[in-house]
Amino acid sequence: MKDQNISRKALVANRQSLMRTFIRPENTAARDTLVKYMEQILFGLHDFLNTHVGITEELSLKELSERYKNTLISENPEKMLADVITDLIEEIAPHAVNVASPFFVGHMTSAIPFFMVHLKTIVAALNQNVVKLETSKVLSVIEKQVLAKIHRIIYRKEDNFYNEHVQNIQTSLGCFTENGTLANLTALWVARNSRFAPKEGFEGADKEGIYAAYKAYGIERSVIIVSQLGHFSLKKAGGILGIGNRNIIPIETDRTCRIDIKNLKEKINELRKSPVRTKIIAIVGIAGTTETGTVDPLRQIGEICVENGIHFHVDAAWGGPVLLSDKYRHLLDGIDLADSVTIDGHKQFYMPMSSGMVYFKDPCKMDSIIYHANYVNRLGSVDLGIKSLSGSREANSLILDSALKIMGSGGYALLIEHGIETAKSFAEEINSRPDFELITPPELNILTYRICPIELKRELTGSNDTQRNAINERLNEINITVQRLQRESGKSFVSRTTLKTYKEHPESIVVLRCVIMNPLTDIHILRDILDEQEEIYSSFEVRRP
């Protein structure tokens, strides 16, 4: 104890001890502790997560919050390094969420291959900043190469095209971002600037702003169109970009949760004839909606965009990596018509949180968002920060580059195919159980369903509107309760959402949502999850008065 106190004082008292903390563990005991945990994490990741993470009983948010209320920063170190790390693993991690569990099928965050943690460690150690060449060098070059590799699986252009652009310092095939939200924002920022490009007497929307742009183009409103299942980041982008989020126009989907092309065409015509003079900045197609995993008819949307001279953006944050599967690539047919495409790295590329990407068909498209400064990002250099929403950025492209080499496109294809095919089996299982109702069958690897006990199912048949509403309200309550109780019991997690106007359900209904991306999640586990839901439902139904 005395020793520890001395060390603590020494740590802040002089440069020498600070240097020690900066450079290596303070003593052998500290080193041993770190070695122990690092070995567990790096070479037994999944066991480590199962034994350390999310293993506590459900603690209410209120109880948890009570533990983290101290807002003072201690002047002296609170604890020795080894103690801080031990606390982190033994006291904090148990209250995190084991998203790597094969029973955790509620969100798009899942298990990652163990080597991804090694790669992230290397990236952190190198600590490069790809905002400019002088702080990243080869990593900027590699980012351009990886962007070209993924661009190629989207657009499938000729060798010549890629040879010309892969390392071209004047052009950009895309950009790494931190997530899909920032990728979508980047794409729509580019689309907005292209729509309100400089022309005589006007220097462009980015320079002059939206008000001047509307004046110059003689309009009063601009809009972006997307299906009602579009991700909320699109609405957010509308707000940020000064278009107004109410001008992100939702189009009703058809019975398969895809944008209804007839509705889309009608909306375009309606906007054309609007007394408020309006320009359409972009139409967004979704390749894997967040809620249902469905893919819009990309080719049809793309053709409408070409015909009407509208920017076509595809939000493939979820579905993009399906392009690596020969077997299922056709599900994204038409994506090559997109002017821009969003793909997330931390979703189906199985990269650690967080990484996104945005791609552009035209290698000069990003010229409309060039920003530079004297001390960084000199024009005409390869500095990646010249055309990028973000400033400083870590070299995440190295992780994707290495993963593609380690697994090959074939390895990724296996992961993708496992998800799609397991989801199909799961849908069959749901259909085979009388007390469940499949709501949206999986097109990729996401499906929604609900608990709908056979007696209520019967009552629904032939009920009038009022009756149906009452039954659905009761079903909503049941599904909300079962989902919550299952989450709280700590073994399994499915998420829930509310879907509008689907099939025979013209009103909003609460559904359970499963995302099958963990290769360890198989049909047996999914059956267990349904079994548990049945049990939970039975147990509280029994208690009903």
Next chain:
Amino acid sequence: MKDQNISRKALVANRQSLMRTFIRPENTAARDTLVKYMEQILFGLHDFLNTHVGITEELSLKELSERYKNTLISENPEKMLADVITDLIEEIAPHAVNVASPFFVGHMTSAIPFFMVHLKTIVAALNQNVVKLETSKVLSVIEKQVLAKIHRIIYRKEDNFYNEHVQNIQTSLGCFTENGTLANLTALWVARNSRFAPKEGFEGADKEGIYAAYKAYGIERSVIIVSQLGHFSLKKAGGILGIGNRNIIPIETDRTCRIDIKNLKEKINELRKSPVRTKIIAIVGIAGTTETGTVDPLRQIGEICVENGIHFHVDAAWGGPVLLSDKYRHLLDGIDLADSVTIDGHKQFYMPMSSGMVYFKDPCKMDSIIYHANYVNRLGSVDLGIKSLSGSREANSLILDSALKIMGSGGYALLIEHGIETAKSFAEEINSRPDFELITPPELNILTYRICPIELKRELTGSNDTQRNAINERLNEINITVQRLQRESGKSFVSRTTLKTYKEHPESIVVLRCVIMNPLTDIHILRDILDEQEEIYSSFEVRRP
């Protein structure tokens, strides 16, 4: 060789082998390779970087690019895992930049304490997504706590205030972002929405857009004011937010590189009287400019903002952590007047690339950027993604939280003080050398200077405008050349930039820029850097015809 081929095929051919790659190294040899590198990185970080990174002779960008031109993704794994990692360490890292070298003083990217890499590894392993509680749980709670801790060193409010807000699910003291650019964008997005808040007949700028906002508020233009030394992310934010980047109004600085308050007041008056009806969205004060490290007179700007009802944003991306030093906190006097503050994590908090933060004095200020969705971020929950520019985000707050515990504010203070005091000694050294000219003395830990041989210094004295321009052009050439040759020789790196209208230099001049943040950088190293510059200059001066 045969074995390897079999393994490769097996890897993509079946689920079993994929699972192996997913879960652990493919064989003992692979494990041994990974163990070797991970041990070097995690327990000998600085030695590892010195022996592996940036150790090659300068390779031209052209040569480097030639090596990374293949744009095809192999279907089968290109190499075994261990080979990919070996290539990464032995072939790629040598061409990265050793930003951790104490001789690398050109940019704001530097050495980080070795334990930061451990923390990043743990964060990657946990793979939490703080966009919502269901994928992060305790990490969302910790983020709120860390935000309150840093808020407290900025605003120094009472215990009651922090007790009320630290874990309040309705209010937000700030948000982690990925970098200062996104933090500045978030702050100005909030400022814009507050300036064009909902009122009768108008639902706010975020919902209705900039054009409707200007109509509702009876204006034609809105602006943001900042000194001419403002970071280029502010201009970018102006473009993105639909204000127009030409409406980011630069104010000339005084002779100490701080915003000139007289100029600022005049500009406000001028804008008030402008025939184009204009609103000022925000005034930005800089706490540590990127080029010179100087701090604007924050209190004076803050008082002007209060008086005029204007949002006061402080860009303390660089200087924020100076608040942890009792000795130098006074340099940021007045920062508590700021409505919002940007601080970077990967700069003077010594976190790995990349992390930023934005803080708000008013815990309800971020309400103007609320976005939510049914499947994620339910209103009234603690889901951090409700008020955030980004969507998915890694749990970087855990790194800062742990680092504060490991080093204490006192440890950070030592780092900050070392930088400021070493920069002061360096300035004295430059002043003492006849062939150098100190251009901007360090206020924090950044300074600029140039090579200015004694004979040219004499010529400058008493020269007329034309003569001065000619001499300065020659000096610019000299400094550009020396900086480049020094970088290419591979030992030391200072950056260069162009400064306008500084002191007796009314024209733009090229300066060398040093950022002293690496605790291993001391005055001896800085003298070596000057010696090398003198040598380089002498050697090419000798060769001049």
